[in-house]
Amino acid sequence: MLDELKQAVCQANLDLVSHGLVILTWGNVSGLSEDRELMAIKPSGVAYPQLRPEHIVIVSIATGEVVEGDLKPSSDTPTHRLLYQSFAGIGGITHTHSVNATSWAQARRAIPCFGTTHADHFYGELPVTRPLTQQEIEEAYEVNTGHVIVETFAQLDPSAVPGVLVANHAPFSWGKDAAKSVENAVAIEAVAEMAWKTLAINPNAPAVDQFLLDKHYFRKHGAGAYYGQSGDDH
Amino acid sequence: MLDELKQAVCQANLDLVSHGLVILTWGNVSGLSEDRELMAIKPSGVAYPQLRPEHIVIVSIATGEVVEGDLKPSSDTPTHRLLYQSFAGIGGITHTHSVNATSWAQARRAIPCFGTTHADHFYGELPVTRPLTQQEIEEAYEVNTGHVIVETFAQLDPSAVPGVLVANHAPFSWGKDAAKSVENAVAIEAVAEMAWKTLAINPNAPAVDQFLLDKHYFRKHGAGAYYGQSGDDH
Amino acid sequence: MLDELKQAVCQANLDLVSHGLVILTWGNVSGLSEDRELMAIKPSGVAYPQLRPEHIVIVSIATGEVVEGDLKPSSDTPTHRLLYQSFAGIGGITHTHSVNATSWAQARRAIPCFGTTHADHFYGELPVTRPLTQQEIEEAYEVNTGHVIVETFAQLDPSAVPGVLVANHAPFSWGKDAAKSVENAVAIEAVAEMAWKTLAINPNAPAVDQFLLDKHYFRKHGAGAYYGQSGDDH
Amino acid sequence: MLDELKQAVCQANLDLVSHGLVILTWGNVSGLSEDRELMAIKPSGVAYPQLRPEHIVIVSIATGEVVEGDLKPSSDTPTHRLLYQSFAGIGGITHTHSVNATSWAQARRAIPCFGTTHADHFYGELPVTRPLTQQEIEEAYEVNTGHVIVETFAQLDPSAVPGVLVANHAPFSWGKDAAKSVENAVAIEAVAEMAWKTLAINPNAPAVDQFLLDKHYFRKHGAGAYYGQSGDDH
Numbered sequence: 001m002l003d004e005l006k007q008a009v010c011q012a013n014l015d016l017v018s019h020g021l022v023i024l025t026w027g028n029v030s031g032l033s034e035d036r037e038l039m040a041i042k043p044s045g046v047a048y049p050q051l052r053p054e055h056i057v058i059v060s061i062a063t064g065e066v067v068e069g070d071l072k073p074s075s076d077t078p079t080h081r082l083l084y085q086s087f088a089g090i091g092g093i094t095h096t097h098s099v100n101a102t103s104w105a106q107a108r109r110a111i112p113c114f115g116t117t118h119a120d121h122f123y124g125e126l127p128v129t130r131p132l133t134q135q136e137i138e139e140a141y142e143v144n145t146g147h148v149i150v151e152t153f154a155q156l157d158p159s160a161v162p163g164v165l166v167a168n169h170a171p172f173s174w175g176k177d178a179a180k181s182v183e184n185a186v187a188i189e190a191v192a193e194m195a196w197k198t199l200a201i202n203p204n205a206p207a208v209d210q211f212l213l214d215k216h217y218f219r220k221h222g223a224g225a226y227y228g229q230s231g232d233d234h
Numbered sequence: 235m236l237d238e239l240k241q242a243v244c245q246a247n248l249d250l251v252s253h254g255l256v257i258l259t260w261g262n263v264s265g266l267s268e269d270r271e272l273m274a275i276k277p278s279g280v281a282y283p284q285l286r287p288e289h290i291v292i293v294s295i296a297t298g299e300v301v302e303g304d305l306k307p308s309s310d311t312p313t314h315r316l317l318y319q320s321f322a323g324i325g326g327i328t329h330t331h332s333v334n335a336t337s338w339a340q341a342r343r344a345i346p347c348f349g350t351t352h353a354d355h356f357y358g359e360l361p362v363t364r365p366l367t368q369q370e371i372e373e374a375y376e377v378n379t380g381h382v383i384v385e386t387f388a389q390l391d392p393s394a395v396p397g398v399l400v401a402n403h404a405p406f407s408w409g410k411d412a413a414k415s416v417e418n419a420v421a422i423e424a425v426a427e428m429a430w431k432t433l434a435i436n437p438n439a440p441a442v443d444q445f446l447l448d449k450h451y452f453r454k455h456g457a458g459a460y461y462g463q464s465g466d467d468h
Numbered sequence: 469m470l471d472e473l474k475q476a477v478c479q480a481n482l483d484l485v486s487h488g489l490v491i492l493t494w495g496n497v498s499g500l501s502e503d504r505e506l507m508a509i510k511p512s513g514v515a516y517p518q519l520r521p522e523h524i525v526i527v528s529i530a531t532g533e534v535v536e537g538d539l540k541p542s543s544d545t546p547t548h549r550l551l552y553q554s555f556a557g558i559g560g561i562t563h564t565h566s567v568n569a570t571s572w573a574q575a576r577r578a579i580p581c582f583g584t585t586h587a588d589h590f591y592g593e594l595p596v597t598r599p600l601t602q603q604e605i606e607e608a609y610e611v612n613t614g615h616v617i618v619e620t621f622a623q624l625d626p627s628a629v630p631g632v633l634v635a636n637h638a639p640f641s642w643g644k645d646a647a648k649s650v651e652n653a654v655a656i657e658a659v660a661e662m663a664w665k666t667l668a669i670n671p672n673a674p675a676v677d678q679f680l681l682d683k684h685y686f687r688k689h690g691a692g693a694y695y696g697q698s699g700d701d702h
Numbered sequence: 703m704l705d706e707l708k709q710a711v712c713q714a715n716l717d718l719v720s721h722g723l724v725i726l727t728w729g730n731v732s733g734l735s736e737d738r739e740l741m742a743i744k745p746s747g748v749a750y751p752q753l754r755p756e757h758i759v760i761v762s763i764a765t766g767e768v769v770e771g772d773l774k775p776s777s778d779t780p781t782h783r784l785l786y787q788s789f790a791g792i793g794g795i796t797h798t799h800s801v802n803a804t805s806w807a808q809a810r811r812a813i814p815c816f817g818t819t820h821a822d823h824f825y826g827e828l829p830v831t832r833p834l835t836q837q838e839i840e841e842a843y844e845v846n847t848g849h850v851i852v853e854t855f856a857q858l859d860p861s862a863v864p865g866v867l868v869a870n871h872a873p874f875s876w877g878k879d880a881a882k883s884v885e886n887a888v889a890i891e892a893v894a895e896m897a898w899k900t901l902a903i904n905p906n907a908p909a910v911d912q913f914l915l916d917k918h919y920f921r922k923h924g925a926g927a928y929y930g931q932s933g934d935d936h
Contacts, residue, residue: 023888023892024885024888043931044929044930045929045930045931046931072930072931075921075929097892102896103896103900106817106896106897107816107900107904107907108907108908109903114341115336115339115340115402115403115404116402117336117404120260131911131914132914134911134913137913137914138917141921168816168817168818168910168911169817169818186258187258193333194333194336196902198337198341199903201337201338201343201430202341202342205340205341208402209365209402211368211372212366215371219309226309227278227279228279228306229277229278229279229305229306348574348575348636349570349636349637350636350638351494351638354494417492421491424491424565428567428570429574431567431568431571431664432571433575434571434667435571436575436576436577439574439575439576442636443599443602443636445606446599446605446636449606449609453543460543461513461543462512462513463511463540582808582870583804583808584799584870584872585804651726654725654726655726658801661801662804662805665802666805666808666809668898668901668902669805669811669898670809673809674810677870679836679840680833680834683840683843687843694777695747696747696774697746697774
């Protein structure tokens with residue numbers, strides 16, 4: 001079972017490269033075991049061309065300790081772990097510094113839902129967290145990055161909006177497994193690029209109407225979905 | 235005959251990838267049979283790397299029903315079907331979410347004809363539809379997407395302007411066959427990128443003079459065409 | 469001799485593709501024979517992946533007639549021919565619709581010399597022609613495109629500024645041979661992209677000082693050149 | 703020993719190409735020998751596809767003279783040499799004309815630290831030099847380019863900010879060896895692209911808080927580093 005998970009997480013990390021979402025080693029994907037007790041995550045600072053399944057590190061969700069693997073896990077591991085603990089039903093998390101999404105995070109702006117590309121994946125604007133305080137950064141930076149994400153979703157459903165921009169940092173996304181979290185990272189980067197170009201063309205571009213958002217989102221998600229071969233594409 | 239059509243439509247879908255026009259599964263191409271009774275279209279939500287001719291779905295133009303193929307056709311099938319019913323002479327349709335064209339669609343702006351790249355392919359500005367109403371979206375979203383495109387061409391010749399931006403959605407293009415509709419999708423994305431950059435450089439850039447538009451368009455299209463090896467490149 | 473020229477011109481056309489300067493069939497390169505009596509040019513509307521040396525068309529500079537080759541030459545052939553007749557010493561010409569340079573042409577703006585990348589290749593701003601008149605377009609469009617380029621260089625040395633933007637159209641570049649004209653097309657696209665980004669970052673960015681322009685240009689060109697292995701890199 | 707250095711410097715130059723940082727021959731990487739007496743540098747104007755370790759030129763740091771190699775060293779050799787003489791501890795230097803970083807250099811603007819991507823590599827804004835004077839350019843252009851960089855770091859630690867923009871020219875970066883200087887060139891291009899897009903999205907975007915800069919920089923650098931497998935990633 002863990003071998004399959006490590007294989008899937010390794011492949012998901014490599015898919016970041018083929019989708020053009022990572023530069024150097026800036027990015028990581030993790031996946032959760034079926035019993036939700038273990039996460040598999042990329043090792044810290046390892047170059048993608050050398051990444052193989054045996055490098056993937058297994059970390060306990062309960063304790064945060066490495067239970068399998070010779071390498072140190074990603075420095076963002078505490079953020080991943082807190083999100084698995086807080087968001088029921090997610091099974092994979094992706095973090096990148098993809099250029100356009102990171103630019104929105106640096107601008108401290110949520111990405112408005114300007115069209116169906118966005119509505120197909122995110123049910124409403126893609127939110128941005130507040131900046132962390134000095135105390136939060138100095139005391140426990142990575143786990144507090146998770147806390148500020150969770151705080152941002154106080155009034156939001158993380159399964160309907162499977163991603164976020166961390167202010168002055170970069171995007172995180174999630175999904176039912178590692179591969180789906182990568183797909184949502186691809187979607188975030190695409191809507192991020194389309195959104196700033198939309199505003200460059202028309203600074204007064206309006207967000208989509210609520211009924212178009214409903215139509216596109218529920219065409220692909222939930223009981224009434226009819227996109228794809230199996231209905232619910234989520 | 236249908237085998238040839240499926241092969242051509244499969245190749246046209248794969249060409250979207252090599253031209254950089256699709257992300258994930260966001261795009262589809264269809265082609266019409268010579269007797270204009272059947273359309274061949276990409277199945278819904280199938281990943282491009284796995285797409286093969288036998289996956290292409292055959293749909294009746296008269297009834298909208300699948301007449302051959304094991305997979306569900308693209309969720310945009312009713313839009314394609316209505317365009318084939320409404321625009322005489324077109325034999326292929328392409329829909330993408332290519333980044334720059336989608337940004338114009340999200341900005342709800344027609345793309346002005348700023349130069350000969352545009353004039354070579356589109357005889358005048360590339361129009362944008364009005365947004366669909368709540369009723370149109372809730373009652374029959376995909377076929378009404380077709381209707382709003384047809385409405386936009388009430389005063390336009392779809393063979394002279396072989397493409398459109400659907401407001402808050404993305405571009406559709408068409409041509410005499412599937413391959414030609416892909417070529418027009420490539421042209422839309424190129425002129426979309428050039429047009430916003432033109433405005434970034436000179437916010438007051440004028441559209442081309444009518445006589446330059448006439449020259450370039452008719453150099454490639456119609457009885458007096460002299461571009462390419464066979465004259466009419468359309 | 470003509471076989472070598474056709475081979476070189478074919479390769480130069482294919483290099484446009486590897487440098488990312490062409491979309492579909494929008495571009496062409498020609499080269500002049502050593503006796504300056506014949507030009508070799510890409511055939512009209514042929515797809516790049518299929519292009520082979522035997523497709524290259526040989527045209528007489530004196531008469532404009534095809535003297536060798538089964539295909540029609542590029543529709544831009546009269547423009548190339550006039551430039552060979554007018555600009556002594558050039559032996560190759562490239563025409564593309566590369567995205568950033570075309571955006572400047574559509575904006576009807578010369579590209580200011582903002583830095584050494586520009587100064588290394590062009591001794592001063594990259595000029596833009598005036599738009600052609602209705603009469604010029606209707607009577608002899610392609611040859612008049614050449615005339616308006618020549619008019620733009622009335623006070624400029626085409627060997628010191630080996631390229632131009634044709635208003636509402638796209639760039640042309642030239643050099644001692646086909647390969648060098650492609651290199652200048654690459655340089656035009658690069659400085660075009662850098663220039664609009666420079667203005668996006670600082671709308672008041674000044675052009676370089678004359679003494680920096682002199683230094684960089686003459687470091688690579690002319691009797692005092694010391695860049696590259698042979699001194700004069702022109 | 704010199705063979706290893708030439709191999710490493712050749713590879714670092716080729717890595718510029720795979721990272722998309724060079725166009726034509728516009729860029730060069732050098733590396734210093736362990737005894738800091740010799741530098742290995744790319745030859746001037748040689749095309750990257752042909753570059754092999756035996757083309758790399760060895761230059762004396764003390765005299766500036768070529769001590770090994772048949773080709774002329776890069777015309778930027780005096781700049782590299784002065785930086786090795788002035789910045790203790792650096793062992794590799796990269797110079798590119800990468801598009802986004804060059805645009806900031808042409809705009810004569812330092813790149814603000816807008817996020818953690820920047821803070822991970824550069825401890826504060828990426829500075830821009832003053833323009834060189836006419837006398838500096840005419841008397842000894844390349845070595846004075848080095849002097850103006852050193853002047854810019856009068857109050858800055860070059861190991862904490864391993865790069866600079868030369869006004870109206872382009873970026874230089876450095877590191878403990880040639881490979882690390884290339885990595886910093888990649889980082890400069892990425893933060894340059896993110897920074898102008900950040901400002902396009904929010905013209906009032908603030909630089910990061912000092913405590914976030916401290917956290918991210920010292921997470922990867924110095925005695926308390928915990929990113930990567932070995933702690934200090936510098």
